[in-house]
Amino acid sequence: MNIAGRVLSLSILPLLLVLAFEESFAGFERRCAGTRSLGTAGALSSFGEDAWSFYANPAHAANISEAGLFYVPSTLGLQEVKSTGISYRDNLFGVDFSGALQSFGYEIYRETVISANVSIPLFDFLFVGSNVNLNHLFIKDYGTDLAASLDVGSRIFLSDRFSVGLSMTNLNSASMTQSDDMLPQSLAGGIAYLSDALNLGIDYFKELGFPSAVRVAAEYSPARFITVRTGTASGSGSFNAGLSLRLAPFTVEYGAMFHQVLGVTHSFGVSVKFARTGESEFESIQRYRESLRRR
16 A cells, blocks of 8 residues: 555544444434434434434424534544534424534545425324435545435324334435445334423334344433433443533533443534424424314
């Protein structure tokens, strides 16, 4: 190998370490888009209504107007590998829509994803949605690549307190145009218990080519302005936790993944609501579903 090749190999070593980790942030996984997702180990297919929730499940069950931002200063202890994103969610004429821009990597290797989401209620208990993602890859001295992918999801309320969710990513089997490397395809389904004080969720997650996993998460709000959360995924060797502080109209969040070998990954987030700033997530869902019943 020539000197240039050795330099390139050393420069992408941090990335190779991240890619080797089963719960990697890379490869256009989007498993931890948003600080809440990291704090709950991504077990959000059947609960969660914020500006980032459409990545876990494209179907929305609340009418909210919110913008969010998250930042991961290092990944699995590697200072070079960072992640950040900005998102916006709103509702217009009964159609819920979201958009987001995410970036992962560093100066040698970078993934950028632009996403647009649309979700509609079919009934007061059934919601469906879809994401269109533009996935851009940059590798220094190798060039760029591009692919568009489609995600779909649904959410069904069995009662006011229980909901089930199902989501699928890369439904169109999109591949990078030059390398023909297919983007990740995954299926997630789960059930959740919902209330003002407590959310409990359990998900089954399967990515094509990898072992399946069971993810569990819990969120507890001892007061309206604070939420503590935790989660884990089978086979990951990691434990997740987080904290959310609501100072209307702002919410400040922290999430972390503690890995047995690779250390801690921190995520910081902030969001702002533009309407009904004092309303809890559970109250937003109940109000929206009640408005659908009156139609």
